[in-house]
Amino acid sequence: MQSLLVTGGMGFIGSNFIHYWKKHHPDDQIINVDLLTYAGNRDNARLFDGQVGYQFVQSDIGDEALMMKLMQGIDVVVHFAAESHVDRSIHDPGSFVRTNMVGTQILLEAARQGQVKKFIHISTDEVYGSLGAEGAFSEVTPIAPNSPYSASKAGSDLLVRAYYETYGFPAVITRCSNNYGPRQFPEKLIPLLITRALRDETIPLYGDGLNVRDWLYVDDHCSAIERVIEAGVPGEVYNVGGQNERTNLEVVQSILKLLGKPESLIQYVADRLGHDRRYAIDSSKIRRELGWTPAYSFEKGLQKTLEWYVSENEWCARIADGSYRIDKEADHR
Ligand code: NAD
Ligand code: TDX
Numbered sequence: 001m002q003s004l005l006v007t008g009g010m011g012f013i014g015s016n017f018i019h020y021w022k023k024h025h026p027d028d029q030i031i032n033v034d035l036l037t038y039a040g041n042r043d044n045a046r047l048f049d050g051q052v053g054y055q056f057v058q059s060d061i062g063d064e065a066l067m068m069k070l071m072q073g074i075d076v077v078v079h080f081a082a083e084s085h086v087d088r089s090i091h092d093p094g095s096f097v098r099t100n101m102v103g104t105q106i107l108l109e110a111a112r113q114g115q116v117k118k119f120i121h122i123s124t125d126e127v128y129g130s131l132g133a134e135g136a137f138s139e140v141t142p143i144a145p146n147s148p149y150s151a152s153k154a155g156s157d158l159l160v161r162a163y164y165e166t167y168g169f170p171a172v173i174t175r176c177s178n179n180y181g182p183r184q185f186p187e188k189l190i191p192l193l194i195t196r197a198l199r200d201e202t203i204p205l206y207g208d209g210l211n212v213r214d215w216l217y218v219d220d221h222c223s224a225i226e227r228v229i230e231a232g233v234p235g236e237v238y239n240v241g242g243q244n245e246r247t248n249l250e251v252v253q254s255i256l257k258l259l260g261k262p263e264s265l266i267q268y269v270a271d272r273l274g275h276d277r278r279y280a281i282d283s284s285k286i287r288r289e290l291g292w293t294p295a296y297s298f299e300k301g302l303q304k305t306l307e308w309y310v311s312e313n314e315w316c317a318r319i320a321d322g323s324y325r326i327d328k329e330a331d332h333r
Helices: 012-024 042-048 064-070 086-091 093-113 148-167 189-198 218-231 248-259 284-290 298-311 313-320 328-332
Strands: 003-007 029-034 054-058 076-079 118-124 171-176 178-180 203-206 212-217 237-240 245-247 266-269
Touching: 003 012, 012 029, 012 042, 012 218, 029 042, 029 064, 042 054, 064 093, 076 093, 076 218, 086 093, 086 148, 093 118, 093 148, 118 148, 118 218, 148 171, 171 218, 178 189, 178 218, 178 298, 189 203, 189 248, 189 298, 189 313, 203 248, 212 218, 212 248, 212 298, 218 237, 218 284, 237 284, 245 248, 248 266, 248 298
Parallel strands: 003 029, 003 076, 029 054, 076 118, 118 171, 171 237, 178 212, 203 266
Antiparallel strands: 212 245
């Protein structure tokens, strides 16, 4: 039995990870630390409320004293908490530096002093910058971030690296491609377009719609993190990708087709500033060294994602009307 401290567990990937981990390791203890920013949604992990071996702590990872206290007896930290949306980073870079860089350093220090056995830092392929038509990012590709978001993630990666090199702190970095799946906040492309198309609203497509992303189903990301917890080597970086490269236009067209909605909903809009053209991940290292393989094709993952958004009306409605930010239990008191 192990004790995990998960940060950002009310967000998209963190909450899917807690669902995944509790299913496969039911006896493990989990402390979920999340500030509940606009991206944190208590509905995402409500299932675990009151369960033995699960505790939710609403806090900023920048609360040094509390992080020190929570680290006592923790075996593994899985650090998801971040400001994660590129468009928001263009308008408010400061909050990205505060949480992604300063917050990560505070968490690293607390974990080091608490003598945790492993620290998994969840990073992103965006730290490598943008690709031309050919090639893919490997773990030795130089870091060249282009947005305030990716720069703040790259900064956090360098702090993690420094903690390993300086103190021998047992940290591992994962860098994954674009995730999709249940519980993703509808500001990111796939949930935005599903929720808007279901309401027959227009789909904003940036620029020429031909930017390329490599899509990874969130459960495949969780199984990769599981392998890294079990066998990842401290000081190493592991890239995680789905080998599902698609242009944004192709993604939008596929989803509109699956939902039976017309392409006339697509509306071309002004491009994102500094918009990275293409991401592609070479994940041969984690496949070869840790034996990880993704289980979902893009088609299968999309199907599951669509089914989830169609069936979870209340989750979508509580985001649309803002009530997801008000705790349900507190409402009834
Ligand atoms: P998300 O925005 O859905 O969730 C982030 C969570 O962190 C939220 O619950 C939020 O309340 C919490 N949080 C934010 N600031 C905090 C703070 N100061 N203290 C405590 N909690 C705080 O993000 P996500 O998409 O689930 O991404 C999780 C991680 O994975 C991030 O580190 C992100 O950079 C990385 N990542 C995401 C993707 C993707 O496609 N979504 C791809 C690659 C890497
Ligand atoms: O309305 C939109 N229209 C559009 O054309 C939105 C929201 C996005 N886009 C484009 C921009 C990107 O080329 O779709 C692509 C995907 O955009 P996002 O969903 O915002 O993701 P991206 O910018 O690629 O970053 C994501 O993957 C890497 C996550 O948000 C990051 O947290 C992660 O690190």
